[in-house]
Amino acid sequence: MRWNRLKADLAIIGAEIRKTAKIWFAYKILMFFWAIFPLIWVIPYLFQGKALVGGMSSAPFAQLTGTENYMAFVLIGAMVSTYIFSGLWGVGNSLREETYWGTLEYIIASPTSLLVVLIGKTLAEFLYATVMVIFQATLATFFFGIDITFGKIFPLMMIIVLLVIGFYGFAIAFAGFTLLIKEVHGWVHTLEWVFFLFSPIRYPVEVNAITKLVSAFVPLTYALVAIRAIILLNKSVINLWQILLILGVMDIILIAGGYILFNRLEYRTKKAGTMSQY
Amino acid sequence: MNIVLDNVVKKFKRGKGLRKHYITACDHVSFTIEQGELFGLLGPNGAGKTTLVRCIATLLIPDEGKITIFGKDIIYQSMEARQQIGLLTSGERTLYWKLTGKDNLKFFAALYGLAGKERDKRIDYLMELLDLKDVESERVEKYSSGMKQKISLARALLHDPKILLLDEPTLGLDPQFSRFIRGFIKDELVGKGGKTVLLTTHYMDEADELCERIAFINKGKIVNIKSPAEYKDEIPHTEVLELRCQGNVNEEKLRTALSSIKSVEKVSLINKENDLALKVIASRVESILSDVIELVRGEAKILAIDVKEPTLEDVFIYLTGTSLKEDTREEQPDALE
Numbered sequence: 001m002r003w004n005r006l007k008a009d010l011a012i013i014g015a016e017i018r019k020t021a022k023i024w025f026a027y028k029i030l031m032f033f034w035a036i037f038p039l040i041w042v043i044p045y046l047f048q049g050k051a052l053v054g055g056m057s058s059a060p061f062a063q064l065t066g067t068e069n070y071m072a073f074v075l076i077g078a079m080v081s082t083y084i085f086s087g088l089w090g091v092g093n094s095l096r097e098e099t100y101w102g103t104l105e106y107i108i109a110s111p112t113s114l115l116v117v118l119i120g121k122t123l124a125e126f127l128y129a130t131v132m133v134i135f136q137a138t139l140a141t142f143f144f145g146i147d148i149t150f151g152k153i154f155p156l157m158m159i160i161v162l163l164v165i166g167f168y169g170f171a172i173a174f175a176g177f178t179l180l181i182k183e184v185h186g187w188v189h190t191l192e193w194v195f196f197l198f199s200p201i202r203y204p205v206e207v208n209a210i211t212k213l214v215s216a217f218v219p220l221t222y223a224l225v226a227i228r229a230i231i232l233l234n235k236s237v238i239n240l241w242q243i244l245l246i247l248g249v250m251d252i253i254l255i256a257g258g259y260i261l262f263n264r265l266e267y268r269t270k271k272a273g274t275m276s277q278y
Numbered sequence: 279m280n281i282v283l284d285n286v287v288k289k290f291k292r293g294k295g296l297r298k299h300y301i302t303a304c305d306h307v308s309f310t311i312e313q314g315e316l317f318g319l320l321g322p323n324g325a326g327k328t329t330l331v332r333c334i335a336t337l338l339i340p341d342e343g344k345i346t347i348f349g350k351d352i353i354y355q356s357m358e359a360r361q362q363i364g365l366l367t368s369g370e371r372t373l374y375w376k377l378t379g380k381d382n383l384k385f386f387a388a389l390y391g392l393a394g395k396e397r398d399k400r401i402d403y404l405m406e407l408l409d410l411k412d413v414e415s416e417r418v419e420k421y422s423s424g425m426k427q428k429i430s431l432a433r434a435l436l437h438d439p440k441i442l443l444l445d446e447p448t449l450g451l452d453p454q455f456s457r458f459i460r461g462f463i464k465d466e467l468v469g470k471g472g473k474t475v476l477l478t479t480h481y482m483d484e485a486d487e488l489c490e491r492i493a494f495i496n497k498g499k500i501v502n503i504k505s506p507a508e509y510k511d512e513i514p515h516t517e518v519l520e521l522r523c524q525g526n527v528n529e530e531k532l533r534t535a536l537s538s539i540k541s542v543e544k545v546s547l548i549n550k551e552n553d554l555a556l557k558v559i560a561s562r563v564e565s566i567l568s569d570v571i572e573l574v575r576g577e578a579k580i581l582a583i584d585v586k587e588p589t590l591e592d593v594f595i596y597l598t599g600t601s602l603k604e605d606t607r608e609e610q611p612d613a614l615e
Binding site: 102 | 390
C-alpha cells in the first residue's frame with residue numbers, strides 16, 4: 001500500500017517536471033535570457049572593483065577571503081545564487097502561477113497532496129537551475145578563466161544539494177504564504193536583497209560586523225564558503241565537514257518548518273476562501 | 279446516499295479593522311443526493327451555489343456542519359472523498375494554455391493515479407467521446423471556449439468518478455456547445471454512466487430540462503427542494519405578466535405600488551441602465567393589467583407586454599422575491615486574514 005502510494009507520488013512528481021519543462025520550452029528566448037542574466041548582472045560589480053583597486057585583486061580582499069581572485073569570487077556567488085533566486089521565483093511563485101492559470105483548484109480537488117506537486121515543482125526548478133548553472137560555468141570557464149576541474153564536480157554538487165534541500169523547504173513555506181497574501185514580486189525582491197546583503201554573494205560579509213553576524217543564520221553563507229574553498233582554495237570535502245554538518249542541521253530545521261508552515265497556510269487559505277483569488 | 283450535507287455553514291470575512299464583519303455564504307444547508315440522481319442547485323449569482331460546490335470539492339473548509347461523500351468526511355477523509363469526485367467549473371482559464379489538450383489530460387491523469395497504457399486508453403476514449411481527437415495535439419490556447427470546456431469535462435471524467443460536480447458548466451458557451459454539454463450530461467453521464475451529478479446553474483431552462491430534483495438557494499439558504507413539476511404546481515392558477523420598459527424609475531416606489539394592487543402575489547424588477555424587466559405574478563392577470571400599465575406608464579416607457587405560464591424562474595420569484603437574473607454577490611473575501 002505504502003509502496004503504491006510512493007509510486008503514485010513519484011509519477012506525480014515526474015508529471016509535474018514534464019509539465020513545467022514543456023511550459024518553459026514554450027518561452028525559449030526567456031530561457032536563454034535567464035541563463036545569461038546572472039553573469040551579466042555581476043559585470044558592473046567586477047568593473048566597480050577594478051575601478052576601486054585598479055585591478056582584479058587586492059590585499060585587503062585576500063585577507064578577508066583567502067583568495068585574491070575577486071572575479072572568481074563574484075562569479076561563483078552569481079552562479080550559486082541562481083539556485084536561490086530560481087527557487088524563490090520558481091517555487092515561491094509557482095502556486096500563484098497555478099492560480100493565474102486557473103488550475104490550482106483542480107490540483108487541490110484531486111486526491112493528491114499539494115505538497116507532492118510542490119516537490120515536483122522544486123525538483124523541476126532544481127533541474128532548470130542546474131542547466132542554467134552548467135551554462136554559466138561553461139561561460140565562466142571560457143571567458144573568465146575560472147577553473148572547475150572534473151574532480152570538483154561531485155563535492156560541489158553535494159554542497160549544492162545540501163543548500164537547495166533546506167532552501168527549497170523555505171521556498172515551499174513561502175509558496176504557502178503567497179496563497180494567503182496574493183502577492184509575490186515585492187516579497188521576492190525583498191528576500192533577494194536580504195540574501196544579497198546578508199550572504200557573501202558579491203562581497204565578503206566579514207567587512208561589517210552586522211552582516212557577518214546575520215549571515216551566520218543564512219545557509220547560503222556556508223554553501224558559498226564551502227564552494228569557494230573547493231574551487232579557489234582546492235580544499236577537499238573532508239576539510240569542510242563542519243560546514244556540511246551545519247548545512248545538514250539547517251536542512252532539517254528548514255524542511256520541517258517549511259512542511260508545518262505550508263500545511264497551516266494551506267488550511268488557513270481554505271478556511272478564508274481565498275484559494276482561487278488572484 | 280452519495281452526498282450528504284448536514285447543517286453546513288460557511289462565512290467569509292469582509293473589511294478590516296472596525297469595518298470587519300462576516301457574511302454568511304451558506305446558512306445551515308442540509309440536503310442529500312441519491313446515487314444516479316441529477317440534482318440541481320438553482321439560484322441567482324451570489325446565492326451560495328459555488329461556495330457549496332467548493333465545500334463539497336474540499337476546496338473550502340466549512341465553518342460548521344458536516345459533508346460526506348459515500349460516508350467519507352470531506353475534511354478528515356478528504357483523499358478518499360476526492361477520488362470519487364469529478365469537478366467542472368465555468369470559465370476558460372482552468373487549463374494550461376501552453377500545453378496541448380492531451381498533455382493537459384496526461385498531467386491531471388497522474389494526479390488521479392493513472393499511468394501508462396491505462397491512462398492513454400482512457401484519454402483516447404474520452405477524446406473520441408467528446409469529439410476532440412482532431413485537436414488533441416494542438417495547444418489549448420488555440421481552442422474555442424467550447425472546446426476548452428470539453429477538455430475540462432474530459433479532465434473531470436479521467437478517473438471515472440462516481441460523482442460529478444458541475445458548477446455552471448454552460449456559462450459563457452455558445453448555444454451549440456451548451457446543447458452538447460447538456461445532452462452529454464443527461465445521456466452519457468446520468469443515462470449511460472449512472473453518475474450522480476450535482477449541477478449548479480442560474481439558467482432555469484437548464485435546470486428544468488436536466489434535473490430530477492432542484493434545490494432553490496437564495497442568500498445562502500436552501501428555500502425548497504422539489505422536482506421541476508412539483509415546483510410548477512406550487513403556483514397553480516397563476517399567471518405571469520412580463521413587461522419590458524425603458525426609463526429612469528424609482529425601483530422601490532414602483533415595486534411597492536405594484537405589490538399593493540389586489541391579487542398581485544410577487545413583483546420582480548431588474549433594472550440594467552434604465553432597461554427594465556418587470557415580472558408581476560398574479561392569480562388573474564386580466565384583472566390587474568390596466569392598473570399595472572397605468573402605474574408603469576407614469577414611470578417608464580413600455581416597450582413590450584406579454585402574459586405567460588409560470589416557469590421555474592417565476593416559481594423562484596414567487597418563493598423568494600428574487601429573480602434568478604439578479605446579482606446578489608457581495609465583494610470577494612479578503613486575501614489576508
